[in-house]
Amino acid sequence: MVPDKNAGTTPAPTRRQLLKAAALGVTAAAGGVAVAAPPAAEASQGGTAPMHPRPERIGASAPLAPPSVAVITLTRAGFGPWPGDVAAFNALGSTDAQRLQAWVDQQLNPAAIDDGPCDAKIAEAGFTTLNKSLGELWAQHYNNNPSDDVRYRPFRETTRLAFLRAIYSRRQLNEVLADYWHNHFNMNGDDPIGAPLFVHWDRDVIRANMLGNFRTMIEAVAKSAPMLYYLDNYTNSVSGPNENWARELFELHTMGAENYLGVLQQEDVPTDPEGRPIGYVDADVFESTRCFTGWSVANGQSGAANTGAFLYRPSWHDRFQKHVLKVLLPADQPDQVDGRTVLDTLANHPGVARYVSGRLCRRLIGDNPSQETIDAVAAVFFAQRAAPDQLKQVVRAILLSDEFRTTWGAKAKRPFEVAVSAMRAGGSQFPFVMGNSTTDSFISLYTAAGQQLFGRRSPDGFPDSQAAWSVPNPRVGGWRFTAYLVNARSSTNVYYLDVVNQTPANVRTSNQLADFWIDRVLNRTLSPEDRTAVVDFMAQGLDPDLVLPWNASVQNRVRALVGLLFWSPEFLYR
Secondary structure (H helix, E strand, O other): OOOOOOOOOOOOOOHHHHHHHHHHOOOEEEOOEEEOOOOOOEOOOOOEOOOOOOOOOOOOOOOOOOOOHHHHHHHHOOOOOOOOHHHHHHOOOOOHHHHHHHHHHHHOOHHHOOOHHHHHHHHHOOOOOOOOOHHHHHHHHOOOOOOHHHHOHHHHHHHHHHHHHHHHOOOHHHHHHHHHHHHHOOOOOOOOOOHHHHHHHHHHHHHOOOOOOHHHHHHHHHOOHHHHHHOOHHHOEOOEOOOHHHHHHHHHHHOOHHHEOOOOOHHHOOEOOOOOEOOEOHHHHHHHHHHOOOEEEEEOHHHOOEEEEEEEOHHHOOOOOEEEOOEEEOOOOOOOHHHHHHHHHHHOOHHHHHHHHHHHHHHHOOOOOOHHHHHHHHHHHHHOOOOOOHHHHHHHHHHOOHHHHHOOOOOEOOHHHHHHHHHHHOOOOOOOOOOOHHHHHHHHHHHOOOOOOOOOOOOOOOOOOOHHHOOHHHHHHHHHHHHHHOOOEOOOOOEOOOOOOOOOOOOOEHHHHHHHHHHHHHOOOOOHHHHHHHHHHHHOOOOOOOEOOOOHHHHHHHHHHHHHHHOOHHHHEO
């Protein structure tokens, strides 16, 4: 192919040009190539949503200025403001520091927050598996090869529960942390073994430990049947060792690749002033694999009970001496001591404190938090490693850091955050009822954006960088999803995100409509140029101060306007 000598010379259209193109129903040119906007999503009861303009790629330019501390906090330590949340945050004190501390203290005590409205929605959803014990889940949804509807119901209910809580719960930080730890200890729930036990994984492993002690949490992870199956440790024996669990324990869950020193001999690894190795090598993984032999599941095999509970099989354990992170483990130790010693050693290693703290900082602050902040948080992690609320103290240190409240635009929302924050901004009343076709359509369309909730196949979890989510596929998928969202309605023609009826009766000019929904969705102003583009989109060539007739055409344009704001770069920043 002969290169086009003119390729790349046509400038990409501005966002204002795209808005105007969309308002006229035409395509825009991007880099010399005609680009048509995706077809508008159909409303659930027929009809067609107004065309939305092609969104500008996030990350092309930085936001103009950070929003208020209220918006920063509610967007990064929560899933975005619900109407009234910014005012409630600002009422917590007379300074930003006072408000932030009061909000963090409230959120870190989730049991004291009245979550009645969310609980009511959960009660209405028709869930049947959420209160089942591990044994009940195993017996009723795994044993005897049940139908897919039965087998996958715990996974599907947990997925819908996660949306309900993220959208409607007042315990917002709790939901952000649950999302984080599910990703940190990623386990594919959309799996024949993970799915029937996913209620247990979410409730008893992730949520039960995410504000507690890290050492306690990693043992709960290690002994959970879903993880034992997912990383194959349930088969790990002296006659057939399997290193999958030990490898990911070091590489993803505790030390991280940043502390991996490759194929050095264990004796050649440098040590810190306390005599601890500064990192780990392959031999540490191999030796740890031996330590976890016999950690299995009571699955009815080899004479075991068939309950799904953790089972230690002494006859499968490698009983000879081992050497992990310069700790010598003698032969013939009591049951489980070898594996627990590995977990103890990791939980007391400063490299683990730095790695886990760094990941939490990147989730809650930005892609490149300062080393100074990471070190300060890691110091809390390490100093409080024996505390029952260690992780709560670590999160508090991050959220009260100067860097947390002064950083903006260093993260992009992932599809789950886009979906939930849009629904919160719009005061959505979307149902997540089991067996509801609208709910199933919602989940299907959301999943097409590229972040199937709890469905990441590989153990590394979904990427957590702005670059990973600023590429076309998730952006276009999310754009389609938000176009659908503002038009979805029930069988009785009630919009689930009813932006029309949430627009005050005295807001009827294009200027007023633009300003009302900019403030509602973004909780801050746009640049003059971008605001003018939004007003022009609403005005369609008319005087922007003209009172518009509140007819179907204008109402459809208001829905399109809100959908547009949901896909503006300003909304996609965290």
